[in-house]
Amino acid sequence: MALLPILEFPDPRLRTRALDVDPARVPEPAFQQLLDEMFETMYAAPGIGLAASQVDVHQRFMVIDVSEECDDPRVFINPRITRRDGEQVHQEGCLSVPGIFADVTRSERITVEALGRDGQPFSLEADGLLAVCVQHEMDHLEGKLFVDYLSPLKREMVRKKLAKARRAA
Ligand code: K1U
Numbered sequence: 001m002a003l004l005p006i007l008e009f010p011d012p013r014l015r016t017r018a019l020d021v022d023p024a025r026v027p028e029p030a031f032q033q034l035l036d037e038m039f040e041t042m043y044a045a046p047g048i049g050l051a052a053s054q055v056d057v058h059q060r061f062m063v064i065d066v067s068e069e070c071d072d073p074r075v076f077i078n079p080r081i082t083r084r085d086g087e088q089v090h091q092e093g094c095l096s097v098p099g100i101f102a103d104v105t106r107s108e109r110i111t112v113e114a115l116g117r118d119g120q121p122f123s124l125e126a127d128g129l130l131a132v133c134v135q136h137e138m139d140h141l142e143g144k145l146f147v148d149y150l151s152p153l154k155r156e157m158v159r160k161k162l163a164k165a166r167r168a169a
């Protein structure tokens with residue numbers, strides 16, 4: 001199994017809108033292996049979510065595990081949010097924007113419909129951190145990053161900070 005390279009802001013490939021996964025591909029060994037590699041990459045980072053777009057695969061799927069023990073892996077293929085309620089503000093990070101954290105306002109409760117890793121459709125009601133993470137990962141599939149919720153000035157400061165960190169590394 002391999003760790004996958006994660007694209008970093010401001011890489012323009014992160015702005016690609018992902019396309020639907022053909023459900024017939026889900027049981028294929030190559031797709032199942034990609035899911036395993038995404039989980040391995042997410043746990044190693046460490047992170048609580050990873051969208052395919054972040055590993056330069058522009059298809060609509062993501063992996064998430066918000067559990068403390070890293071024992072609740074979830075796969076969302078072709079996810080759609082069908083209901084939203086309320087608002088919550090949560091501090092977010094992003095594996096594609098390393099070392100930057102900012103408060104983002106998102107829906108408090110959502111209903112998300114998707115296919116699981118077995119290719120079967122499911123519906124999930126989520127709130128709290130799971131709801132935040134689903135919305136963050138679905139933004140990636142649209143080519144959107146959490147820094148887009150910041151002012152242009154703050155976003156430029158983030159870009160400069162990351163460029164400086166890369167030069168120093
Ligand atoms: O999509 C990503 O870049 C992953 C991102 C998901 C996320 C975090 C926080 C709020 C919304 C979405 C991360 O996992 S950043 C790392 C992180 O938050 C974390 C890492 C280890 C333990 C706990 C949290």
Ligand code: ZN
Nearest residue numbers: 093094095096
């Ligand atoms: Zn992210």
